Structures are given as C-alpha cells and as structure tokens.
Amino acid sequence: MNGAGTKQPLCASGQTQGNLEWANNLRFSSWNDPVLPEPPMSRPLPWGRILILLLAITALILPFMPGDNTSMRMFALVFLSIILEALPFMLVGSLIGGIIEEFVNRDKFMARLPRRSLTTVCLAAALGIVFPVCECAIVPVVRRLVRKGLPLSAAVAYLLGGPIVNPIVVVSTLMAYKFNWTVPAIRLAAGYLIAVVVGLVMGRLFSHRNAFLETHESHVHAYACGHAHSPETHGRPRPFFGRLVASVRHASDDFLAVAHYLVIGAAIAALAQTIVDRRIFLSYASLPLLPSLLMVLLAILLNLCSEADAFIAASFQGLLPLPAQMAFMITGPVFDLKLLLMYRKLFRRRAIIFLAGLILLSIFVVIAVMELVWRRLT
C-alpha cells in the first residue's frame, strides 16, 4: 500500500501525459483494487541505492583495468558460464509468464483450482513432473501465476518443488549416480516433502497480501488507457496479435525485473568458485551433521543449475556420506543466492526471511533424519 488511502476509479477517460505518468506509478493492493500514490515529497537521498550504483559501475569498469588478471579471467569464465547457461531458461520462463498473463483468464484459472488447499499444494509441488521448469525460469512463471490467483501455499509449493520434482532432474541424478535409483528417489521425495510442508506453513503464517509484493508494471500498453492492466479488466476482446505483443512485453518486464539478480548471484558464485578449495569440505567428513551443513553452504554459494548439480554431488562419493551429498542436491534447487535475490521480486522482505528460515529448517530436519538412518545402516 502506498499510504494514500483514497481509492480512485481505475479507468478515467481523457487522460493527459501527466496522468499517464500517474498511472504508471500505480501500485495495486490487489488486482482490482488500485490505490492512488502520495504525491512525491522531498525525500532523503537513497544512499543505499547510490552505493549499489557505484559498486555496479566499479564492477563494470574493472575488466578494463590494466595488469595481470589471470584470476579475473578465470572469474569471468565461470561468471559468464553461469549466466549463459541460465539465460535461455530465464528468457523462456519469462515468456511463459507473459503468455500466462495475457492468455490465461483469471476467473477460469481460479475455477479450475481444487477447492481444498491441501490438494492444491500437493498438486502444485508435483507440477514440475508435467511442467518442468528450472529454478532460473520458475520465478517469472510463479509471479504471473500469483497474479492469476494462485494461492500463496500452492505458489510456494510450486516454486520449491518445480526445480527438483521434475523428470530432467531425475534423469540427471540417475546418470550421475550410475543408475542407482535410490538416490533420485530420495532426492525427489525429500524435495517434494519440503515443498509441501513449507508451502503449507507459509500459507498458515501469511496472507496473500502480506506475503507477495504488489505488482507494478513499468510501461503502458499499446491498447491501454494509460495504466497497468489485464485484458479481462476491460472486458473487451483484443486482437490476437496485440495480445501476443503485450505478452512479450510482459515477458521482457519480468525478465528485467529478475535478471540483475541472476548477474549478482552468478558473480558471487564465480567468486566462490575462484577462491574456495573443495577439499576443505573433506576435512570434516567424519563428523556428524557438519559435512551436510557445509554442503548446504556450498550449494547456496555455487548457484548451480538443478540439472547439473547431481554430477558435482556425485564427485563427493566416497569422500562424504550420502546425506551430505543429498544436502547439496536438495538445497541447490530450492535455495541459493540467486534464488534468494530473485525472491525479492516476488515476496515481501518479511516473507522472504520466513521462507528462507523455513526452507533451511526443513532441509536441516530432512538431513538429520537421513543421517540417523544412514548411521544405523552403515
């Protein structure tokens, strides 16, 4: 909410350029509930953002500085590898989100959702099986599904379950572990369980409005009367091509909203890969729980794709116990740095803190149980 409290009719005829600007700045407390923002007052300088801007400019000019930069070249290689690998998925995910926004009718979508929230959450957590989306692509898709009325608990369940409970991840894990079915089965089951539990708890703790950010469209559509809108709010049909163009513009909005988080996450991951020696993790292999916790940390830092992380985990076979490898494979798809940053475009800060805490807690519980079983079996 922007604090004005005075609700205005959404569609005002005869808008001027100034009105367009006003409309652009509209924030929605809910889809049909726009609120007029306060007129801009004299505000203090946003020092935090200025600092970020300066840091970004420094990072931008750093590669042009003279000197021996072997480490910098290695950093650049890993940094760009992560970005180039994730970019197509993120672009396609944004496009899917844009198509959902333009072509999926909110009322029809809502009508098709199961009435019982538990069923919705259980289905949403397993949706990745028929609609596999990796973690880079899932945030834009979920943003649009939320706008179409997907409940919070189901949105969280899909957000966490989608990148782990999907056939591509099963196949890659199977290949990495030499067709040992136990490993992908445990990974799938643990990922599904975490997605369902965290989804249900988030649904209990937060309301839709408390959890999600108010959406804000940064542009005015060709067919609009000067404000952010959905086609169904106007009740008049639009030509297919117009909707297609609008869906691509929604997609580019979504992409720009989250892509910079990918860049920041990739930079941190590349830095970690350039500095961290993986053998450090082997020093604590015999201690209970610690290797698993270190592998959780490694997964958070490396920001690897859920389709590739099983191969890294498999490289620790014989060196670390299976629960530690599993900790790495469960954490990566649901919680890493770039995801945490991307969540900022979907959730409010408080919701992110709770979500992160719940995810880590549930991972910890799952790992602890696995360790107990593992120690009894071996």
Place this chain on the structure above:
Amino acid sequence: MKHAVRLLARYWRALLFGAWFYALIGLVPGHEYQTFLRPEFGGLLAVGLLVLIWFLAAEMTQFGREHSFGLNDAIHLIILMIPLAYLPLARGVLLDSKAFQRRWTGLPENQEEKAPVVTNTPANPSGPPAEPAREVTLAELCLRPDEYKNRRVAVIGMLDRAPDIKKRFGDDACVLFRFVITCCAADAMPAAVLLIGKIPADWPADAWVRAVGRFTVREDHGRPVPTLELDEATRAATPCNPYLY
C-alpha cells in the same frame, strides 16, 4: 544532461536487449560459446536469441513513447551490462591447473570398490616389446579403470606440477588432467591421472601433453590413484575442444 536522460528513458530497454543480442550472436560463429557451455547448449542459446529478438521487436513497437528512468533503472541497466564487459576477458580462457587444484576431490566411491589395487609395478618391464597404445580420454580412464588396467594407453591432457604431488609420490610425479563439463564451465569436474616418469622440467603447468604408458591404479592412504607409468610424453597442441563431455 536532461536530454540524455530522456533518450535513455526512451531507449534503454531496447539498447540493453540489442547489446545482449549482439554479444550472444557473436558467440555463435566458430562455436565460441563452447568456451562456456557444452556443445548441445548451442540450441538453447539459439532459443534465447530468438526470445531476445522478440523482446527487441516488442520494444520497437513502443519507440518514441515516454518511460520513466530512475535510479533503479540505472542500477538495473549497469548490472545487466556487467556480463557484457567481462565477455572479452573470458574469450578463449580455459579452466587451468589452479581450477583443477580447487575442484579435485578424488575418485568417486563406486570406482574405489571396483578398481583393483596395483602397487608400483615398474613401467614397461623388460621382455616383449610394448603393445600399441590405445587412444583414450582421461574421463574414460577415470570412469572405467577396470577396462584399461595394465593396458598401454595414450591420453591427452594438461599438466599440473603441484608441489604436494611431488611430496607424496616422488620427484618424477606430476598430474595430467582435463575437465569434464556437464552443462557449463561452472560445473566442470576434473578427470586426472598421476603421471610417473620423466617429464622435461621446462614444460610448464597447463601445457598440453600427450602421454603414453601403462595404466594402473595405485593406493595412497587407502585410496585408489589412477596412474600412468610413462613410456613417452610429447607436447601436444590444444585440442579443438579442450573439454570433455
């Protein structure tokens, strides 16, 4: 200044998508993207390029319209330009011996169980002449040590002369390694063998070497170490695809 901001406000999104498109299309000829990604990802990159064209086209339908351009937009723009600034720096770069030392964790368990342990058999024992060497990759040696045990093989890889290797295995020891990529260079894992034999001292770390010798699996502190007892080693040209997949 105001004019520049106004221009940026109108065109920054189109400029950004255009710059990204230009950078990515530049990676396609000569398969330059394979510096970062496995070859099959070329198709995915093409899909990404297609979506970028659509984004650019959709921006063009809005040319001339006023948009806001605030501090947040400036931050987004600069952050999204950072990867493009690093692109020239990363072109042609290979994961090297430093990356190998940071990523090498040893052999996976299932190979430990299967691999028979052979200790310090002298290379090319006197007797019949050596069998012809079979060309294999380091990944094949590490993944299927059983298949190549006591066979004469030829492998190509990069040299690592880490001091701790000499300490543990003697002055004649060094490591031949190569990276195996699953998706991209970030997830690349090293495949390596211990080389036992004379390697000229002036061959630097990261030099490409073709090594021929008998493949065995040694034991070190109860762990298997794939080893090549060297018959001959020659400097090799960088393979057209330096990574294994």
